[in-house]
Amino acid sequence: DTAVSQTPKYLVTQMGNDKSIKCEQNLGHDTMYWYKQDSKKFLKIMFSYNNKELIINETVPNRFSPKSPDKAHLNLHINSLELGDSAVYFCASSQDRRGRQPQHFGDGTRLSIL
């Protein structure tokens, strides 16, 4: 009974393609996040949704478009993939948007652009 699950775990594709990553949480949390961890291992917030409402949108190229159909799901669509998009993408959730409770992470999607 995985708490935060992401699919796919590995994604290998060519430059210019469009791809999606899905995330689901069964913790009953209100808030979900997408992070990018690059080769330097730094975890950087990309987006956050609270009850389907976008609340954090960092400086991310508009090729990246998150979508939250309900509070248990947060998907990430990436258009026109570039070499620099190669990274591990982590989905996370937390109880609410106030940040007083810890986040729980999915096991990541390893994206490699050829």
Next chain:
Amino acid sequence: RKEVEQDPGPFNVPEGATVAFNCTYSNSASQSFFWYRQDCRKEPKLLMSVYSSGNEDGRFTAQLNRASQYISLLIRDSKLSDSATYLCVVNPTTSGTYKYIFGTGTRLKVLA
């Protein structure tokens, strides 16, 4: 100054040793603090939250020093399995937007 700073290490310690890491934060209004552990190519996993009075969980002790704006993690009786990267996370609680800010992590290697 970075919002959250950690010594990247690596800290190489023998099994059984005690090791401590610090993490400094820049926003004095920060309210929430956490330590996560990340193994190579895996997701960050919550190790412990850090409470104002300090807290302990088995061999792990976390402390918060608001005056000097840092949190610490102490690991006693290190095990080989403690080898990982330890991430400090701070919620700076800027008005209206709550973000978790991650440090770059401190790498620990416990040696046999």
